[in-house]
Each structure stands twice: as structure tokens, then as C-alpha cells.
Amino acid sequence: MKFLCTDCDTAMKFKDVTRPEQGSVTALFECPDCFTEIAMFLNPSETQMLKSLDLKLGGNNEAAQPMQMVRSQLETGKSEAMPNEFSPGMSTGETAEGGKCPFTSAISDAFQEEPEPAEPSGPVWTVEALERLERIPAFVRPMAKMGIESFAKDNGHDEITAEVMDAARGNFPAQF
Amino acid sequence: MKTYKELPSDAGSNIIGQVEAQANRVQKRLASVKHTVAIMSGKGGVGKSSLTANLATALTLQGNTVGVVDADINGPTLAKMMGVRNATLEYTPAGVKPAITALGTKLISMDLLLAEDDAPVIWNAHTQKDAFTWRSAMEVGALREFIGDTEWGTLDYLLLDLPPGTDRLPNVAELIPDLGGVVVVTIPSEVSQFIVKKSVTMARDVLKVPIIGVVENMAFYVCQHCGEKEPLFSSDETLDTAFQQDLLGSVPFDPKLARSSDDGTLYLHEYPDAPASKVLMAVAEKVQAFFQSL
Numbered sequence: 001m002k003f004l005c006t007d008c009d010t011a012m013k014f015k016d017v018t019r020p021e022q023g024s025v026t027a028l029f030e031c032p033d034c035f036t037e038i039a040m041f042l043n044p045s046e047t048q049m050l051k052s053l054d055l056k057l058g059g060n061n062e063a064a065q066p067m068q069m070v071r072s073q074l075e076t077g078k079s080e081a082m083p084n085e086f087s088p089g090m091s092t093g094e095t096a097e098g099g100k101c102p103f104t105s106a107i108s109d110a111f112q113e114e115p116e117p118a119e120p121s122g123p124v125w126t127v128e129a130l131e132r133l134e135r136i137p138a139f140v141r142p143m144a145k146m147g148i149e150s151f152a153k154d155n156g157h158d159e160i161t162a163e164v165m166d167a168a169r170g171n172f173p174a175q176f
Numbered sequence: 177m178k179t180y181k182e183l184p185s186d187a188g189s190n191i192i193g194q195v196e197a198q199a200n201r202v203q204k205r206l207a208s209v210k211h212t213v214a215i216m217s218g219k220g221g222v223g224k225s226s227l228t229a230n231l232a233t234a235l236t237l238q239g240n241t242v243g244v245v246d247a248d249i250n251g252p253t254l255a256k257m258m259g260v261r262n263a264t265l266e267y268t269p270a271g272v273k274p275a276i277t278a279l280g281t282k283l284i285s286m287d288l289l290l291a292e293d294d295a296p297v298i299w300n301a302h303t304q305k306d307a308f309t310w311r312s313a314m315e316v317g318a319l320r321e322f323i324g325d326t327e328w329g330t331l332d333y334l335l336l337d338l339p340p341g342t343d344r345l346p347n348v349a350e351l352i353p354d355l356g357g358v359v360v361v362t363i364p365s366e367v368s369q370f371i372v373k374k375s376v377t378m379a380r381d382v383l384k385v386p387i388i389g390v391v392e393n394m395a396f397y398v399c400q401h402c403g404e405k406e407p408l409f410s411s412d413e414t415l416d417t418a419f420q421q422d423l424l425g426s427v428p429f430d431p432k433l434a435r436s437s438d439d440g441t442l443y444l445h446e447y448p449d450a451p452a453s454k455v456l457m458a459v460a461e462k463v464q465a466f467f468q469s470l
């Protein structure tokens with residue numbers, strides 16, 4: 001991928017990339033002569049394809065870590081295979097000691113989703129529905145939760161009850 | 177206005193450089209591996225994994241240092257078959273230390289990374305919808321890391337147990353451009369041979385990968401009462417002449433072999449005198465002879 005500033009006839013340079021929001025990343029390019037910036041939006045499929053190929057926008061200057069793609073991308077992996085640096089809470093690349101971990105920043109800077117806002121704006125779960133959610137195998141729970149929430153949103157439910165879960169159930173392979 | 181070719185690089189991402197670096201990682205690791213062998217079959221369930229486990233053990237017993245890559249990312253069985261399901265992988269900056277069997281064979285498998293027994297491989301993604309568009313890229317990436325990021329040390333043989341299908345070998349051949357050869361597994365049934373021929377064509381004619389030979393698995397059954405050989409499949413289903421030329425051995429069906437795989441005990445070590453063990457050891461010798469004759 002190359003970009004040309006048509007005013008200056010100069011090749012644009014990569015400037016920055018955001019972390020994915022709704023699965024989509026934005027890369028900024030700048031003309032070194034007139035400093036015009038353009039933004040390139042990758043749709044979720046394009047973002048996912050780059051992630052699957054373990055390629056980083058803007059280049060990769062970090063030393064490769066052993067099995068970094070599998071360990072950072074396997075959702076159903078063992079926790080010891082996903083060392084602290086991978087835990088979602090530290091997705092900004094800060095280690096517990098506050099230092100910058102090269103490993104995490106290498107993989108997460110480009111592809112870790114922006115953390116959820118503190119005040120979730122989605123539908124509210126009833127206690128009964130939450131209990132049912134707990135019965136779903138741990139490894140598919142996050143996916144199921146997201147799916148039910150988006151089903152509730154799409155169908156205008158502010159509250160997720162057992163009934164809403166029943167209604168959502170037809171949409172998922174997982175039993176709950 | 178300048179054209180594509182006149183612009184210097186790809187605006188700073190150096191995608192080609194990143195892809196080259198990935199390939200170099202694999203090449204560097206494989207520099208200390210003498211021979212790479214893929215075990216394949218167009219057909220599922222014919223015994224590729226059982227053969228890989230036993231061939232690896234046989235080569236180890238014959239004095240070689242052996243590593244195994246379970247290349248079946250979605251259906252990994254080798255950790256169980258080789259008795260190392262409980263092994264914990266150790267991650268170091270130099271690489272991932274593989275699991276090691278009772279006899280010293282090294283193994284890397286997706287099974288060793290999955291959190292729970294019933295956990296399937298699920299990749300992190302904004303949505304799993306349309307996962308078919310990127311899933312195989314993830315799988316090839318996983319395989320590349322298994323081969324390139326495992327601390328194999330010096331190996332005489334690195335075996336790769338492929339998932340069923342004719343389409344898998346091209347991925348491996350791309351990751352390992354100088355793949356030593358393939359061992360093709362079939363069972364006597366016509367249906368199996370029909371499909372397996374396609375994988376032979378793919379390997380030999382399309383990818384130009386040497387065929388080390390064919391193993392006929394579940395070839396017959398030795399009656400436990402009279403010791404007679406009985407066909408397991410229809411008696412008029414003989415091995416195709418094309419396969420006979422390359423035959424490395426005909427492995428009998430032995431319930432103890434299936435049991436050893438289930439229990440993770442090493443069949444060749446437990447039953448060295450069983451007819452199937454003798455064939456498996458002979459197959460391993462032929463594989464060695466193949467490389468010695470080069």
C-alpha cells in the first residue's frame with residue numbers, strides 16, 4: 001500500500017495507527033513536504049486479516065516473541081500460555097511495574113481493542129440471566145455475552161432477562 | 177504524477193520485510209534439523225496420527241533425535257497419543273520448550289496450549305462471523321510458529337502430522353521449502369485409495385515434494401486364536417499397483433495399538449514383539465534408508 005500527496009507529488013509516510021474500535025483500525029499518513037494528513041480506515045475484515053497474518057501497520061521494530069501470534073490471539077488458551085503481559089487489563093503495554101513491555105506493545109498497540117468504557121451503555125442483566133450466563137462454558141461465555149447483548153440492543157430490550165436469552169438462543173450454536 | 181513503481185516503499189509498514197522476517201525465523205530454526213517429513217493422507221481417520229506417533233517413537237528407539245509437530249491445529253491428538261497431555265510448555269525468549277515423551281521424543285501441539293479438555297480453538301476477533309475469510313491464515317500462522325518458535329535443538333527428524341485433506345500439504349511446503357519428503361497413509365478400502373491418489377498427485381506432481389513411500393494401515397487383522405491373517409476390509413480390495421511400488425509397509429489392525437493411543441502409553445515400547453510393532457520399526461528403517469540414499 002502506497003499513498004501519494006497529489007499536490008506535492010511526494011510519497012506519504014506512515015504516521016500513526018489507532019487501536020481497533022468496533023474491530024476497525026485507522027492509520028494516519030502524512031505528506032513530509034506539506035504535512036497534509038490522510039486517514040485510512042480498515043474495515044473489521046481487513047483489520048482481522050492483518051491480525052491473522054501477524055503483520056503490523058507502520059512496521060514492526062520489536063523483536064519477535066516465541067509464538068506471539070498464537071499466544072496473543074488464542075481466546076481458548078491456557079493462562080500460563082498467555083503471560084501477564086497479554087492480560088486484557090494491560091493492553092496498553094504497561095507492565096505491573098509500570099514499565100513498557102516490548103512484547104505487549106508489539107502485539108497490542110496495533111490490535112488490542114480500546115478498553116470498554118467504565119459506564120457500560122448496553123442493556124442491564126437480571127440476576128437470573130447472569131446465573132444462566134455462568135452456566136455457559138467459560139471459553140465461549142464472552143462470545144455468547146456479546147452476542148446476547150447485541151441481540152437485546154437490536155431488538156430494543158433494555159434489560160436482559162431469561163426470556164430475552166431464550167429469544168437470542170436461536171442465533172447461537174452454544175447452549176445456555 | 178508519480179506512479180506506484182516510482183514510490184519508494186509501502187509508506188513505512190514494510191509488509192514484505194515483515195513477511196520475510198517470519199520466514200527467516202522458520203529457516204533459522206530448521207537449520208539444525210536434518211530431515212523434515214510430513215505424514216499425510218487425503219482421507220480422514222486412516223491412522224495418520226497413530227502412524228506419526230509410532231514412527232516418531234520408532235525413529236527415537238533407533239537412536240535418532242526426533243521432534244513432532246502436530247499440524248492438526250483444530251483436531252490435535254498427538255499429546256494424548258504420546259502421553260504428554262499434562263505437560264506444561266515453558267516459554268523463554270529463545271523459544272518454547274516442547275513436551276518430551278517418556279522416550280525423549282519432542283512434541284508441540286495446539287492441545288498443549290488449550291485451556292480445557294473440551295475447548296475448541298477460538299481465535300480472538302471482533303466477530304466470529306465470516307471467520308472462514310481469515311481462519312486458515314491464523315492456522316498457517318500457528319503452524320509457522322510451532323515449527324519456527326519451538327526450541328527443537330538439533331534434530332535428526334522433524335515429523336509433521338497433517339490434518340486430513342489434499343489441501344494441507346501446500347501450506348507446509350510453503351513454510352518448509354526444502355521439505356524432505358512425505359509419507360502417505362491409506363487403508364485398503366477403495367474409497368480411501370481413490371482419495372489418497374489425489375494427495376500423491378498433489379505432492380509429487382504439483383508441489384514436487386519427494387514421496388518417501390506409502391503405508392497401508394489396518395491392512396489385515398491377526399486372529400488372536402489361530403494366528404491367521406484375516407482381511408479387515410473386503411478381501412478383493414487389494415492395494416493399487418501404484419501404491420505397491422512405493423509401499424513402506426502394511427500395518428495390521430491391532431486393538432492394543434488403539435488402546436495405547438488412548439492411554440498415551442507408547443505401543444512400540446510396550447509391545448515390541450507385536451506384528452504391528454515389527455512393521456512400524458521396518459517402516460522407520462525404510463524412512464532412514466530413503467534419506468541415506470540421497
Ligand SMILES: Nc1ncnc2c1ncn2[C@@H]1O[C@H](COP(=O)(O)OP(=O)(O)OP(=O)(O)O)[C@@H](O)[C@H]1O
Pocket residue numbers: 219220221222223224225226227248251253338339340393394427428429430431432433434435437438452
Ligand atoms: N493399526 C491400527 N490398529 C488399531 N487401531 C488403529 C490403527 N491405526 C489407527 N487406529 C485407530 O484408529 C483411530 C483413527 O486413527 P488416527 O487418529 O491416527 O487417524 P487420523 O488419520 O490421524 O485421523 P484424522 O484424519 O482425524 O486426523 C484411532 O482411534 C486409532 O487409535
Ligand SMILES: [Mg+2]
Pocket residue numbers: 224225226248253337338339
Ligand atoms: Mg489425525
